Amino acid sequence: MTTVRKKESVFVVVQLSGGNDFMNTLVPYSNPVYYDNRKLLNIPAEDVLPLNDSLGWHPEMAPIKDLYDRDMVAVVQGIGYPDSNRSHFRGMDIWHTCTPDEVSTVGWLGSTLEQLDPRGENPLTGINFGVGLPKAMTKMGVPVTSVSNLDTYGLMSGIGASEQRDEALEIFKNMYAQAIGTGPVMDYLSQTGNDVLKGADIIKVAPEKYESTIEYGNSSIAKSLRDVARVHTAGLGSRIFYTQQGGYDTHANQLPSQPGLFRDLSRAVADFFDDLAEHDADDNVVMLIFSEFGRRIYDNGSGTDHGSGGGAFLVGKPIKGGLYSEYPSLDKDRWAKGEDLEHTIDYRGIYGTVLEQWLDLEASPIVLGDFEQIKPFRDEFYATK
Amino acid sequence: MSSNDLKLKAHLLRRAGFGSTRSELEALEDKSYEEVVEDLLFPERFPDLDEDYINRYNPDISYHDIHPGNSGKWVWRMINTKRPLEEKIALFWHHVFATAWYKGEHTPSQLAQIDTFRKNGLSDINTILLDLSKDPAMNYWLDNCENHSTQPNENWGRELLELFSMGVGNYSEDDIKNAARAFTGWTFEQPQPLYPYGSYETSFIYNESDHDDGEKTFLGKTGNFNGEDIIDIISEQKATAKFICRHLYTFFVEDEPQVHTWSIESPRNPQALEQLINVFDKNDGQIKPLLRFLFNSDFFKNAMFKKVKNPAELVAGTMKVVGKYSVIPQDGEVVATLNSKVSVMGQDLMNPPTVEGWHTGQEWIDGGTLNERVNFAVDQFNDPTSPGIKDILERLGKQINSKDLLDKCLDLVGPLEVSEDTYGALQKYANAVGDINLDGNEFKQENIEKITRMIQLIVSTREYQFA
Numbered sequence: 001m002t003t004v005r006k007k008e009s010v011f012v013v014v015q016l017s018g019g020n021d022f023m024n025t026l027v028p029y030s031n032p033v034y035y036d037n038r039k040l041l042n043i044p045a046e047d048v049l050p051l052n053d054s055l056g057w058h059p060e061m062a063p064i065k066d067l068y069d070r071d072m073v074a075v076v077q078g079i080g081y082p083d084s085n086r087s088h089f090r091g092m093d094i095w096h097t098c099t100p101d102e103v104s105t106v107g108w109l110g111s112t113l114e115q116l117d118p119r120g121e122n123p124l125t126g127i128n129f130g131v132g133l134p135k136a137m138t139k140m141g142v143p144v145t146s147v148s149n150l151d152t153y154g155l156m157s158g159i160g161a162s163e164q165r166d167e168a169l170e171i172f173k174n175m176y177a178q179a180i181g182t183g184p185v186m187d188y189l190s191q192t193g194n195d196v197l198k199g200a201d202i203i204k205v206a207p208e209k210y211e212s213t214i215e216y217g218n219s220s221i222a223k224s225l226r227d228v229a230r231v232h233t234a235g236l237g238s239r240i241f242y243t244q245q246g247g248y249d250t251h252a253n254q255l256p257s258q259p260g261l262f263r264d265l266s267r268a269v270a271d272f273f274d275d276l277a278e279h280d281a282d283d284n285v286v287m288l289i290f291s292e293f294g295r296r297i298y299d300n301g302s303g304t305d306h307g308s309g310g311g312a313f314l315v316g317k318p319i320k321g322g323l324y325s326e327y328p329s330l331d332k333d334r335w336a337k338g339e340d341l342e343h344t345i346d347y348r349g350i351y352g353t354v355l356e357q358w359l360d361l362e363a364s365p366i367v368l369g370d371f372e373q374i375k376p377f378r379d380e381f382y383a384t385k
Numbered sequence: 386m387s388s389n390d391l392k393l394k395a396h397l398l399r400r401a402g403f404g405s406t407r408s409e410l411e412a413l414e415d416k417s418y419e420e421v422v423e424d425l426l427f428p429e430r431f432p433d434l435d436e437d438y439i440n441r442y443n444p445d446i447s448y449h450d451i452h453p454g455n456s457g458k459w460v461w462r463m464i465n466t467k468r469p470l471e472e473k474i475a476l477f478w479h480h481v482f483a484t485a486w487y488k489g490e491h492t493p494s495q496l497a498q499i500d501t502f503r504k505n506g507l508s509d510i511n512t513i514l515l516d517l518s519k520d521p522a523m524n525y526w527l528d529n530c531e532n533h534s535t536q537p538n539e540n541w542g543r544e545l546l547e548l549f550s551m552g553v554g555n556y557s558e559d560d561i562k563n564a565a566r567a568f569t570g571w572t573f574e575q576p577q578p579l580y581p582y583g584s585y586e587t588s589f590i591y592n593e594s595d596h597d598d599g600e601k602t603f604l605g606k607t608g609n610f611n612g613e614d615i616i617d618i619i620s621e622q623k624a625t626a627k628f629i630c631r632h633l634y635t636f637f638v639e640d641e642p643q644v645h646t647w648s649i650e651s652p653r654n655p656q657a658l659e660q661l662i663n664v665f666d667k668n669d670g671q672i673k674p675l676l677r678f679l680f681n682s683d684f685f686k687n688a689m690f691k692k693v694k695n696p697a698e699l700v701a702g703t704m705k706v707v708g709k710y711s712v713i714p715q716d717g718e719v720v721a722t723l724n725s726k727v728s729v730m731g732q733d734l735m736n737p738p739t740v741e742g743w744h745t746g747q748e749w750i751d752g753g754t755l756n757e758r759v760n761f762a763v764d765q766f767n768d769p770t771s772p773g774i775k776d777i778l779e780r781l782g783k784q785i786n787s788k789d790l791l792d793k794c795l796d797l798v799g800p801l802e803v804s805e806d807t808y809g810a811l812q813k814y815a816n817a818v819g820d821i822n823l824d825g826n827e828f829k830q831e832n833i834e835k836i837t838r839m840i841q842l843i844v845s846t847r848e849y850q851f852a
Contacts, residue, residue, distance in 0.1 A: 093739070159763065171811070172845055174810035
């Protein structure tokens with residue numbers, strides 16, 4: 001298969017933190033088991049945006065449904081892993097490190113970045129937008145940039161006057177100069193300080209260069225995705241972007257909270273792709289939207305408790321839209337642990353799909369095993385390998 | 386006070402507490418180093434903090450959520466306590482016995498656990514482990530409430546041995562099983578009221594009917610052991626002495642490799658560790674004599690700036706020098722801010738990532754956290770009207786020549802020792818600033834800003850990241 005990709009492939013991850021309720025994202029609206037178990041927390045059949053005879057989008061997901069109708073969304077149904085962990089942290093950790101059975105400090109995208117930029121030449125190869133670097137992006141010795149506010153990013157951002165800030169940065173650079181014999185921890189600090197300086201120095205052109213007619217919303221996910229767009233369109237060699245939207249831990253009051261999250265998310269995602277299209281920068285971008293677990297099949301009268309078997313989305317122009325894998329069975333004797341949706345495809349297979357078919361990397365050393373993949377890319381966008 | 390003496394006391398207060406202001410250091414002038422150590426070891430000599438005001442005027446501090454309010458309040462305690470070692474030893478045991486709020490989301494028991502560490506943290510290992518075994522937050526965190534006579538759950542038994550006392554390689558899988566059996570029936574009162582919102586406090590209960598009273602063999606001893614017996618046996622193990630001493634060494638003296646590598650990686654200073662183990666043994670696992678020995682040892686005194694500050698140390702220590710967050714709220718000060726600062730640097734207090742606790746030392750630092758750490762410190766020193774900067778300006782005097790500016794600032798911020806490169810880079814700035822006269826001339830404001838900038842540069846150094 002030949003590739004027609006002119007530019008390097010770019011991968012954007014959107015993490016929905018807290019455990020998104022997949023059953024109320026893509027609703028099995030013709031299945032009575034759903035309504036029997038979701039006495040309170042159901043989306044009435046007449047409200048869903050039908051995808052087919054059995055599944056419908058949450059009404060607030062209209063912008064993503066629109067992308068789906070334009071053939072740009074691959075729905076990965078039933079994504080998960082065996083014996084899903086219900087702890088948020090541990091659950092997310094497992095998604096970040098690909099090690100369900102032990103605690104690891106190596107993130108799967110950290111390993112990916114190491115392959116993409118083996119000598120760590122560009123600290124912007126991987127960028128996180130948000131507060132705190134996700135474990136997925138970390139690996140000792142692999143430079144990665146973490147930006148909480150693109151417009152003020154960088155060291156000494158509290159020093160207002162630019163002349164003085166530049167002076168301070170110059171001194172910082174000298175202070176963090178690599179010296180011989182100061183010990184490995186000092187060396188590491190010097191290296192890290194220089195990476196931050198270098199990254200901040202390159203990234204500052206992004207907000208300056210960027211112009212767009214797209215008006216993003218005010219939500220934090222909209223701000224983050226706009227930042228991704230600004231950096232991506234600036235052409236700084238970034239290959240992996242990471243960002244997250246929190247608030248999906250809907251133990252209580254799910255009914256009023258989930259629609260707002262979906263509204264913010266789907267509008268931000270649609271605006272993002274419109275923005276890339278406007279910049280003719282969309283044919284090398286694929287986005288993964290995932291959450292650490294789904295939620296319990298039955299509601300608790302106010303929300304839903306932690307469960308397993310969720311869903312993920314791959315979005316972008318290179319994507320061949322449609323439903324992938326299988327929607328978890330609602331048949332009671334197939335419920336995992338007697339109360340959860342079973343998983344029908346392993347998340348590491350979806351990572352593998354992106355690594356091998358999109359980023360041209362060998363998957364198994366990164367996801368630590370061989371897992372079933374899907375074929376979600378349009379023929380002309382397939383990687384060469 | 387000689388400058389060496391002052392440096393040493395500052396070192397002691399960084400390690401046994403959360404740093405010191407210059408006035409606090411000067412107040413110790415009449416005390417010997419050894420006397421300061423004794424004061425630290427007997428927190429009850431000093432008054433406890435009065436929490437009434439902060440509890441009343443900071444609605445963030447709720448019984449529903451650990452953060453931002455309650456963990457922010459802990460940082461406030463670190464900044465303002467007159468009993469620094471009490472908070473520091475609580476943080477130490479929190480590092481070792483990592484229990485996180487996110488699983489149970491039960492705030493009262495999480496707070497009670499930290500308070501237990503404040504109270505028993507300097508006692509002895511037997512008391513500490515026994516209290517821990519009865520601690521409701523720990524009990525739920527490691528599922529001992531699911532550890533039944535008919536169906537044992539090994540989670541607590543395993544971590545007690547692996548992470549809290551002896552370390553891997555010093556016991557068998559059978560020891561774990563038997564330890565778990567001995568703790569069956571150790572549970573807590575149901576704290577959750579059905580309606581309305583809120584949680585009751587809870588306490589330990591021993592449910593005899595759910596206890597497996599059969600014979601157990603544990604670490605070579607056989608009997609109808611209960612939990613207390615297991616703790617007694619553990620407390621006498623050489624492995625426990627070694628493991629706890631190594632923890633104390635890495636927390637108070639010098640960064641060791643990460644805990645999970647200890648069965649493979651040898652200690653940085655085997656001799657020092659051996660000395661600590663001896664003291665531990667001689668005093669039946671009492672922490673106070675052990676820390677007395679540690680703080681007075683040469684290896685401790687020689688370990689100045691050999692540890693990467695954990696985020697709590699960085700934030701509390703910086704706030705102390707800046708002179709902020711003594712009474713919250715004041716203009717621009719919110720208790721939640723203190724938690725958001727430590728958590729973006731990777732240390733969400735009372736909510737560690739796993740039972741393994743935080744990875745410390747060098748692993749506190751990555752591009753994102755370094756950016757946060759530097760900007761945090763620079764931002765705190767941005768306001769020349771803050772009490773800390775005012776104090777520094779006063780101490781600098783009205784006439785400061787450029788040669789003195791750097792040395793005096795380094796001294797007043799720490800005293801901080803920096804490498805030659807760092808010193809050279811800072812010296813260039815000082816030279817560019819030139820001699821400063823703060824005596825009412827028209828450039829006063831500008832000159833104050835130049836000094837402020839000097840301090841900001843100092844707190845952005847690599848060296849400032851070390852305690």
